[in-house]
Amino acid sequence: xxxxxxxxxxxxxxxxxxxxxxxxxxxxxxxxxxxxxxxxxxxxxxxxxxxxxxxxxxxxxxxxxxxxxxxxxxxxxxxxxxxxxxxxxxxxxxxxxxxxxxxxxxxxxxxxxxxxxxxxxxxxxxxxxxxxxxxxxxxxxxxxxxxxxxxxxxxxxxxxxxxxxxxxxxxxxxxxxxxxxxxxxxxxxxx
Amino acid sequence: xxxxxxxxxxxxxxxxxxxxxxxxxxxxxxxxxxxxxxxxxxxxxxxxxxxxxxxxxxxxxxxxxxxxxxxxxxxxxxxxxxxxxxxxxxxxxxxxxxxxxxxxxxxxxxxx
Numbered sequence: 001x002x003x004x005x006x007x008x009x010x011x012x013x014x015x016x017x018x019x020x021x022x023x024x025x026x027x028x029x030x031x032x033x034x035x036x037x038x039x040x041x042x043x044x045x046x047x048x049x050x051x052x053x054x055x056x057x058x059x060x061x062x063x064x065x066x067x068x069x070x071x072x073x074x075x076x077x078x079x080x081x082x083x084x085x086x087x088x089x090x091x092x093x094x095x096x097x098x099x100x101x102x103x104x105x106x107x108x109x110x111x112x113x114x115x116x117x118x119x120x121x122x123x124x125x126x127x128x129x130x131x132x133x134x135x136x137x138x139x140x141x142x143x144x145x146x147x148x149x150x151x152x153x154x155x156x157x158x159x160x161x162x163x164x165x166x167x168x169x170x171x172x173x174x175x176x177x178x179x180x181x182x183x184x185x186x187x188x189x190x191x
Numbered sequence: 192x193x194x195x196x197x198x199x200x201x202x203x204x205x206x207x208x209x210x211x212x213x214x215x216x217x218x219x220x221x222x223x224x225x226x227x228x229x230x231x232x233x234x235x236x237x238x239x240x241x242x243x244x245x246x247x248x249x250x251x252x253x254x255x256x257x258x259x260x261x262x263x264x265x266x267x268x269x270x271x272x273x274x275x276x277x278x279x280x281x282x283x284x285x286x287x288x289x290x291x292x293x294x295x296x297x298x299x300x301x302x303x
Binding site for chain 1: 224225226237238239240242243245246249256267268269270271
């Protein structure tokens with residue numbers, strides 16, 4: 001069946017999965033410095049930041065597998081609207097493509113790597129984007145869609161996560177992450 | 192300008208660059224994309240670094256690239272295809288000869 005163009009819900013209420021992820025992240029980030037006996041306030045703040053950001057990132061990665069219902073409407077974990085009810089039309093403003101009935105599994109949504117494309121467009125030069133960022137994302141997308149066409153959702157999610165890491169490596173950001181990670185390593189014996 | 196600069200300098204090949212050229216020259220008539228090179232190389236090339244290497248090789252004029260022709264009915268991003276240039280082929284052949292000569296030198300040194 002042909003997909004219809006529907007508007008996107010426009011409010012700041014993030015939904016239960018995001019709320020739970022943020023709560024867990026905040027708890028982990030707050031308790032980790034106590035458990036690991038960290039005294040440096042900067043390191044403790046880094047823990048809290050990582051704890052706060054990591055669970056939503058994981059939810060973002062596996063969002064294709066999570067759906068929840070709210071006010072009779074079906075959303076995925078990225079707050080993408082999946083279902084539609086006629087009397088809720090007034091809540092929506094921005095248009096987004098969604099699938100028709102829930103029985104059809106071929107949902108049309110934003111392809112993976114769109115956010116990375118946006119980031120590379122913003123931060124990278126035109127040449128870097130053309131020669132490094134876009135080919136990396138293209139490979140990820142083609143692999144992702146190939147896995148989805150074989151109905152292997154978990155493999156597709158894995159390809160998506162690996163694509164993110166490839167993109168990070170391609171732009172040399174893994175060194176930055178390793179440097180941040182080195183802050184958390186316990187100091188070795190000196191002398 | 193780029194060619195003139197590369198002629199003035201001695202062309203250098205890193206391990207990854209030589210592996211890319213080897214893979215591209217193993218099928219001279221066909222063009223390959225990055226993921227194909229990664230899969231063909233086994234563990235030699237990684238997904239995160241293959242396009243950085245290829246971009247550097249394009250700058251050095253060892254390989255040339257073009258966007259894949261797309262069916263107008265299809266949407267989405269196009270793959271970038273890579274092929275070794277004649278200059279790249281000559282550099283690779285010279286690099287192989289130099290490597291063999293280096294091995295011979297080590298063997299002779301070892302015997303003597």
